[in-house]
Amino acid sequence: MSDTPRLVVGPFNRVEGDLEVQLDLADGKVVSAQVNAPLYRGFERMLEGRAPSDALTLTPRICGICSISQSAAAARALAAATGVMPTPQGAAMAALIHAVENASDHLFHFNLFFMPDFTRPCYAGRGWYERAVDRFAAINGAAGRAAIAARTDLMHILGLMAGKWPHTLALQPGGVTRAPGPRDKLRIETALRQFRKYLERDVFGGALEDFCALDSPAALMGWTGGDVGLFLEIAADTDLAAMGRGAGRYLSFGAYELAEGHGFAPGLWRAGRRGPVDQAAIIEDPSHAWMLGGAAHPFKGQTTPDETMRETAYTWCKAPRLGGEPVEVGALARQIVDGHPLAVALAGGGVLARVAGRLLELARTQILMEHWAREIDTEAVFMRTAALPETASGAGLVEAARGALGHWVRIEGGKIASYQIIAPTTWNFSPRDAQGVPGPLETALVGAPVAEGEDTPVAVQHIVRSFDPCMVCTVH
C-alpha cells in the first residue's frame, strides 16, 4: 500500500526536451496517468505568412536530434504542393541521409537513454548488475562511449551529403543539393562498412542477417550476443515483456519513399491485420491541451495557445486521433506494419517489444543503407526544380526514428497560409481526447508497479523511455 495517492514524476533526464508525468496510485500500482509536455515554442504560428521555402530552414530547428526527419517532411509537403516529386536518385540519397539519422537515434536511445536505468542501485544484487554498470553507467559506461564514437563516424556520411548535422539544408522538394561523386560513394560505403563492423561486434555480437532472421519471441530470447544479449537477459529477469503493454494499434506512414516503393511499408495495424491509412481520418483534438479551437484535420487545424491555461487541460500537446482512436507509432509500429514476423509476433507488447522492434530496425536499416550506397549512380540527376504555385496544399508524411511524422501545408498567394505538424511523440504522448480516451503512454502506464517510497519509480522510467520520446518535437 502506498500512502501517496498522487505522484508527479519529472523532469525526466536522458529524454530530449521536458516531460512531466502525473500518476494516480492505488495499492502500489498506477491506476491513471497524465502526460504533460511543458514546452511550447509556436513554430506553426511563425510559419504563417512566410515564403513556403522557409519551412525547409525553420522546421528542422524544431529538433536537434531528428532534424533531418523534419527536413524530409517539409520537403515532401512542398513537393506534394508543387506536384513535383524528387528524382529517383535524389529520393534515394534523401533516404540514405534520413536513414543515417534514424539509425543513429536508435543507437543512442539504446545505449545512452534506455539502458542506463538498469544501473540504478535498486537493481544491485541482480546477476547482471555489474555487467550492466560496466557497459551502461551514464557518461562512463563503455557501451555509451563506443556508441558516441561509432555514431560520429557514421555521421561522416551526413557531413559529405548533408553539409552539416544537426540542421542540414540539403533536402529539397526535388531531391538533394549534393550530387555525390565516385569518391563520395567510396567514402559512404567505407563508413557503412565500419558501422556494420561495430554493430556486429558490440551491439549484436553476431551477423545482422542472423538477427533479422529471428521470427519469434522465443527465438529472440535465445539471442545471447553483444549488448543485445545482455539486454535480453535483463528483460527476461525483470519481465520487461509484461511491462507497459500497448493497445495493439500501430500506424506507419511508410519509411523511405523511393521510386520503387517504400523501404518500410505504410499502413495501419488494427485488430491483428494490416490495412491502408485513411489520411482524411486524422484529426487533432485540443480538448485537454492549453490550445483553443475544436478538433480538426491538420489541413484545417490551428495552433492558438490558451493563455488562461484552463483547469480542464494539462499539457501543450494536442491529441491526434486516427479514425477516432489513439495509435502507437515508432520502430515497432513500422516493423509490424512492414510485416516482419518477429515484430508481428511482438504486436501489443510492452517495453521489451518496443526496444526489440528498435534493435530489429537498426539491423534492417543498416542493410538498406548498404543497398542504397551500392546503387548510387554518380551520373544521375539528383535534383529537379519547379516553381511553387501561388495556391496549393500538400502533406509530407514520413517516418522519423520515433514514428510517423506529418507536415500539412496550405499555400495562398505564394505564402504559407497554414502549417500543421503532428510529430511521433504527439501520437504516443497524446493527452486524453474529448471522449476521455487516454493516449498510448497514458494507457501503457496503467498497472505499472510503484514501490513504497519510490519517487522516480523505475518501472515508469522504463515504460516512458521505451517509447523514445522526443518532447521538443511533440509540441513544437
Next chain:
Amino acid sequence: MSQIETFYDVMRRQGITRRSFMKYCSLTAAALGLGPSFVPKIAHAMETKPRTPVIWVHGLECTCCSESFIRSAHPLAKDVVLSMISLDYDDTLMAAAGHAAEAAFEDTIAKYKGNYILAVEGNPPLNEDGMFCITGGKPFVEKLRHAAKDAKAIISWGACASYGCVQAAAPNPTQATPVHKVITDKPIIKVPGCPPIAEVMTGVITYMLTFDRMPELDRQGRPAMFYSQRIHDKCYRRPHFDAGQFVEQWDDDAARKGYCLYKMGCKGPTTYNACSTVRWNEGVSFPIQSGHGCIGCSEDGFWDQNGFYERVTGIKQFGIEATADQIGFATTAVVGGAVAVHAAASALKRAQKKNEEA
C-alpha cells in the same frame, strides 16, 4: 568543504595517462591558435588550479548544441570536458532524474558559489510569466536567474541563447528572449551558430577552463578566435565568386561543378563563423560544400531576413577589410547587383597583394 580538485586530478581519475594529458595540452594550444610555448603553461595551469565547475542548463531549444558538442573531433577534449561537466550538472546527459537531479543542481550551486561557469543552451520565453517552458514545476527563466546569480561567467551556447534563434522568429509567439537580455550583471560569452561547430564549443570551454578567463571577444561578445572571419573569405568556392561563375539553379551544370552559391542566397559574405575553415562533422564538410548556401546561422536575426534563398546585397558597404567589429550585423535585403562591385574589389585586392610581394 574539502578543497576542490585540479583538472589534472580529474583527468587522472578518468584514467587519462600523462602522455594523453600532454597531448591534450598541445592540441588545446593548437586549437586555440597558441604557439608551442603555451603547452607547458597550459599543463601547469591544469595541474595546479582547482577545476572550474560547469552547470549546463536547457531552456527553449532543440538540444542541437549538445548534439554537436558530443561529436567533437577532438575526442580527448570532449571526454575531458564532458567528464568535468558531468560531475556537476547537465540536464540531458546526466544520470540522475527527477528530484535527485534538482537536488544535484542546488548542491552544485551552493558548493561552488561564485566559482562556476553557467552554460546555457536555449533561452527563456517570457510571455505568460514564462509558462511556455517549465522545468521542475517552475518557469525556466526562474531557474536561469537562480543559477546565474552565483555564476562566475555565462556561456550562451548557440543562436538560441545568444540571439533568440528560430523560436524568436516573427511573431515570436512565446517571447523567446536571449540570455543577455535577462541576465545583465554577469560576463556573457556568446557562441552562436545553429548549432555552433563542435570544435568551436570545445575550444571555447577549454580556453575558459584552462586560463580561467574569457577569450578575447568581438564587439558582439563572440570569441574573436573563431568569429573574426567571414565564411566567404575562406570559402573554397571563393575563386568562382571572383571569376563570376555562379549556380543559377539547383540542378544546373554549375551546381555540379561546384560554382559559387551567392545567387542561390548564400549568406557567406555577411556571416562570421569558422565553418569554411574548421568545417563540420569532424572536418568532413560544411553546408556550402554540400551544395546549399550558408543561411548565416551565427548572425543575429538570421531567421527573419526575407527568405533564405534571397541573395544578399550591400557587400560593397563592408569595404574590403572590414571585420565583424566594424560592421556589426549587416542586414540583408532583396536587391541584387552588388556582386560585380565586390568582384572588382577582390581583383583590386589581389593586384595590391601582388605589388606588395613583388
